[in-house]
Amino acid sequence: MRSDDLSERLIDFAVRVIRLCESLPNTYLGNHISKQLIRSCTSIGANYEEARGAESDADFLHKINITLKEARESFYWLKVIQRSNLIQTNLLSEIIMEDNEICSIFVSSVRTLKKKIK
Numbered sequence: 001m002r003s004d005d006l007s008e009r010l011i012d013f014a015v016r017v018i019r020l021c022e023s024l025p026n027t028y029l030g031n032h033i034s035k036q037l038i039r040s041c042t043s044i045g046a047n048y049e050e051a052r053g054a055e056s057d058a059d060f061l062h063k064i065n066i067t068l069k070e071a072r073e074s075f076y077w078l079k080v081i082q083r084s085n086l087i088q089t090n091l092l093s094e095i096i097m098e099d100n101e102i103c104s105i106f107v108s109s110v111r112t113l114k115k116k117i118k
Contacts, residue, residue, distance in 0.1 A: 003052055006105070010045035013098055017041040017074065020095060023087055030086060037077040043070040044102065061113040068106035075099045 021038055024030035044067055051063035078099060082092045 010048055014042045014045055016095055033077055040070045040073040057117050064106055064109050071103045
């Protein structure tokens with residue numbers, strides 16, 4: 001996947017999650033989870049863009065690791081929403097699957113980079 005394509009995919013993912021968060025209940029729990037999820041899911045793309053401007057392979061690896069951590073945190077919050085039945089499960093399935101694929105992309109990138117740096 002080209003880096004521009006991945007950037008667009010990460011923006012689309014963030015927008016989908018933002019829209020999902022708008023449908024969470026306006027309660028303490030809904031607001032708390034919404035804020036956490038919006039922070040983590042929008043950080044994925046922002047950190048990836050920063051990684052694209054890395055000054056070295058080691059810098060790129062560090063920033064991609066941060067991106068992966070944010071994707072994993074987003075996955076966590078999506079699963080919390082799912083298990084607490086805050087919204088309909090069918091609205092979450094595709095977003096959870098997309099986050100899982102994003103995590104897989106960055107796990108693969110980290111492995112490849114670690115081999116390259118050694």
